[in-house]
Amino acid sequence: NAGVTQTPKFQVLKTGQSMTLQCAQDMNHNSMYWYRQDPGMGLRLIYYSASEGTTDKGEVPNGYNVSRLNKREFSLRLESAAPSQTSVYFCASSEQGARINTEAFFGQGTRLTVV
Amino acid sequence: AQKITQTQPGMFVQEKEAVTLDCTYDTSDQSYGLFWYKQPSSGEMIFLIYQGSYDEQNATEGRYSLNFQKARKSANLVISASQLGDSAMYFCAMREARIISWGKLQFGAGTQVVVTP
Numbered sequence: 001n002a003g004v005t006q007t008p009k010f011q012v013l014k015t016g017q018s019m020t021l022q023c024a025q026d027m028n029h030n031s032m033y034w035y036r037q038d039p040g041m042g043l044r045l046i047y048y049s050a051s052e053g054t055t056d057k058g059e060v061p062n063g064y065n066v067s068r069l070n071k072r073e074f075s076l077r078l079e080s081a082a083p084s085q086t087s088v089y090f091c092a093s094s095e096q097g098a099r100i101n102t103e104a105f106f107g108q109g110t111r112l113t114v115v
Numbered sequence: 116a117q118k119i120t121q122t123q124p125g126m127f128v129q130e131k132e133a134v135t136l137d138c139t140y141d142t143s144d145q146s147y148g149l150f151w152y153k154q155p156s157s158g159e160m161i162f163l164i165y166q167g168s169y170d171e172q173n174a175t176e177g178r179y180s181l182n183f184q185k186a187r188k189s190a191n192l193v194i195s196a197s198q199l200g201d202s203a204m205y206f207c208a209m210r211e212a213r214i215i216s217w218g219k220l221q222f223g224a225g226t227q228v229v230v231t232p
Contacts, residue, residue, distance in 0.1 A: 100210050
């Protein structure tokens, strides 16, 4: 049972470098999400994809781009990393985003440090 | 505007005691869902319990129960008979039914619980 798989688990970047966080789910879910977690702020939504082929901004999209490559995969790209993007990033998926009772399943998280 | 408020940043509780974690929310929707997640020190997010806005009874899952007071817009998590393994960060989250929200889960800031022997 893989569930939601994120890679990498840890990453250190220099300011200005770019990188892509990968996420894949094997539960045939329609909706996928990227969150960032910072101390004292809970999880904040960066981008989400309600279904294959659609993406939309969340609360904190600046400095990020996403691609919903297919139903399984949803990647998050940092084009020019900044220290403010130091955070723990979580990918999540849920069966059908518009239904209120569907829980989200989370990946293990990526701890990103930008120096 | 913050939609989910968890006012207790941290709590200590003795083993075998019950603990209540507060959560208030803000929505104008009639249809919404409330969730609690646990995040142990290892970092993964574990779903605990769900309450729908139209559910007449409070949700229960083993030692977890949800004290849902719709008029007060509160959804407090009660953990009975605390165990050392309950030490973790706990997050309250809400999903609104409106299509414009597309089922996004919105989280509170979390409450850190430490269970002591």
